[in-house]
Amino acid sequence: MAPTETTKAGGYSKSAPPKLSDVKELIDEGTFEQILEMDDDDDRDFSKGIVYGFFDQAHNTFDKMEAALKDKKLEELSQLGHFLKGSSATLGLTNVKDACEKIQHYGAGKDESGSTDEPDEKVSLKKIDTTLKEVKVEYTKVEKFLRRYYGEEVKEEEPKKEQPKKEEPKKEESKKEESRAEEKVKKAEPTKK
Template sequence: MASHLAEESETGSAGLPDSGDSLDLSTFEQILEMDDDEDEREFSRSIVYGFFEQAEATFGKMDKSLSAAESQKHQGENELANLSSLGHFLKGSSATLGMTKVKDSCEKIQHYGAHKDDAGQPTNMEDTLLLKKIKATVATVKVEYKEAERILKQFYHDPDAHTA
């Protein structure tokens, strides 16, 4: 059993050569360990692809919230809270998958939306500035997410991987 597990671990890390710091391998391997079949990787695949959908949907909601905040000046406060909770939501799942960069950016969005600075300290920045910062961070996190997505799709031999 032990040797089988060690083997699994090796294939797990060997399959993800170029993850860099987009993906924390030790965290992601925990999920790979849960796969019953190392070729099919049904469980982790469904988790990861479920996360892709979740992330895209969350980004969509973030964009919607941002444009709503821009068009209705007085709704800024509500949208900030909404963005904060969207950031928190994606933070949890990205952290569990080991997407460290995405997680950190989501945390920033959560902080800004809750009137806090990058480090989570309360700030009296104006709503418009906070929204601006969130907008920039959303743009960043999308890039970081794309990179992680590319690596993961490659790992799962997704035909989209090369076009993405």
């Protein structure tokens, strides 16, 4: 394994490589070791390429999921959930796989297990929104661990505080402002004779 950091008060120091057994709640050790067995030598270039390719794929898929959620495209969300479920299962990323499977089911108008119909699209979209937020948290944990595993130094970030949303002006107030602006333009225009 590539050297990275040892556990120290929840973080890592630079002396020993992290162990898969340290994150067994996030990564299925047996499945991930099958990927590692494909490496030719100790530098782990082959498995690193697969894992880093997954990082790109996951980020792109999460972006597409956000857009599909905004546009309320349940079928597309189901397909994206299915796609990322397969990729994460291949690497043994248990929590990511499970959450993506839920998104797949919710997008198909089912409950989280996929066994019962959910006829209310709003309920499905709300559940996808919640699950997408949760899977991103789980994914971030896995990505940080795997980057350390492959010898990359990973900075611990402080949790981002959500910025308060700006309130949109009421439609009536916007119309009044538009009318005032139009009147000013008309007054400023030279009158034709």
